[in-house]
Amino acid sequence: xxxxxxxxxxxxxxxxxxxxxxxxxxxxxxxxxxxxxxxxxxxxxxxxxxxxxxxxxxxxxxxxxxxxxxxxxxxxxxxxxxxxxxxxxxxxxxxxxxxxxxxxxxxxxxxxxxxx
Amino acid sequence: xxxxxxxxxxxxxxxxxxxxxxxxxxxxxxxxxxxxxxxxxxxxxxxxxxxxxxxxxxxxxxxxxxxxxxxxxxxxxxxxxxxxxxxxxxxxxxxxxxxxxxxxxxxxxxxxxxxxxxxxxxxxxxxxxxxxxxxxxxxxxxxxxxxxxxxxxxxxxxxxxxxxxxxxxxxxxxxxxxxxxxxxxxxxxxxxxxxxxxx
Numbered sequence: 001x002x003x004x005x006x007x008x009x010x011x012x013x014x015x016x017x018x019x020x021x022x023x024x025x026x027x028x029x030x031x032x033x034x035x036x037x038x039x040x041x042x043x044x045x046x047x048x049x050x051x052x053x054x055x056x057x058x059x060x061x062x063x064x065x066x067x068x069x070x071x072x073x074x075x076x077x078x079x080x081x082x083x084x085x086x087x088x089x090x091x092x093x094x095x096x097x098x099x100x101x102x103x104x105x106x107x108x109x110x111x112x113x114x115x116x
Numbered sequence: 117x118x119x120x121x122x123x124x125x126x127x128x129x130x131x132x133x134x135x136x137x138x139x140x141x142x143x144x145x146x147x148x149x150x151x152x153x154x155x156x157x158x159x160x161x162x163x164x165x166x167x168x169x170x171x172x173x174x175x176x177x178x179x180x181x182x183x184x185x186x187x188x189x190x191x192x193x194x195x196x197x198x199x200x201x202x203x204x205x206x207x208x209x210x211x212x213x214x215x216x217x218x219x220x221x222x223x224x225x226x227x228x229x230x231x232x233x234x235x236x237x238x239x240x241x242x243x244x245x246x247x248x249x250x251x252x253x254x255x256x257x258x259x260x261x262x263x264x265x266x267x268x269x270x271x272x273x274x275x276x277x278x279x280x281x282x283x284x285x286x287x288x289x290x291x292x293x294x295x296x297x298x299x300x301x302x303x304x305x306x307x308x309x310x311x312x313x314x315x
Binding site: 029036037039041042043044045046076077079080082084085 | 162169173
């Protein structure tokens with residue numbers, strides 16, 4: 001039986017817009033990468049809605065030479081991934097209003113914490 | 117306007133075959149139009165089964181659709197579906213034009229389809245609770261190319277059945293008759309899904 005319950009993942013991030021022009025984060029996703037029944041499997045989960053001030057609300061405008069900081073959180077039902085999905089890595093994917101994507105691997109973030 | 121043709125490399129293993137089809141009309145979906153349902157054999161593509169199941173837990177996803185043909189299979193057209201979210205995967209649905217030309221035409225005219233994973237023998241009537249996803253199939257240059265492909269195949273079929281006298285006129289008439297129910301809409305007072313056909 002697939003275990004029930006919720007899985008919650010949070011990314012505490014700082015984003016700097018170094019250009020003169022305003023930009024925005026148009027999309028943020030939690031990407032789970034792994035294998036399902038021996039085949040590569042990639043799952044993308046949208047962020048949860050949360051009205052607390054520290055949580056960044058997507059889409060988010062960032063004016064030129066401005067910085068935003070906060071948390072992007074994801075919560076998903078464990079039934080979503082199922083028991084056959086072996087997750088090798090997960091990460092945050094952010095897309096700006098120019099449709100440029102940026103990825104941050106969760107495992108790299110954990111490694112950085114250990115280095116501190 | 118010129119047709120935008122481009123070559124795409126595809127994995128032959130990503131092709132799925134249709135095992136069942138139907139037309140479904142629901143109030144509030146596609147203005148109540150009849151939308152084709154495809155049941156595909158996804159036995160060798162577990163990620164397609166998962167993609168459909170996972171939609172139960174997440175909001176609507178994104179998919180890019182391209183119609184195409186393979187040189188190795190001239191009698192078929194393919195709908196290339198590149199799923200971007202929630203699951204990243206690609207699949208090709210093969211439509212043998214002789215068998216599924218009518219369904220291709222309905223998909224193009226309805227600008228959408230329901231996709232359900234199944235196995236040989238599955239029909240809408242015996243899998244009423246099975247998960248399925250609704251996809252928008254945008255209008256493309258292929259829509260005009262399609263009509264000439266279908267007419268050519270229908271002419272060939274009429275000729276094979278011994279119909280030598282103006283097979284093109286017969287093909288055009290068949291298409292006109294086939295498209296006649298496309299203007300029907302499910303009205304709000306009928307609050308259940310209606311199945312027009314379940315082949």
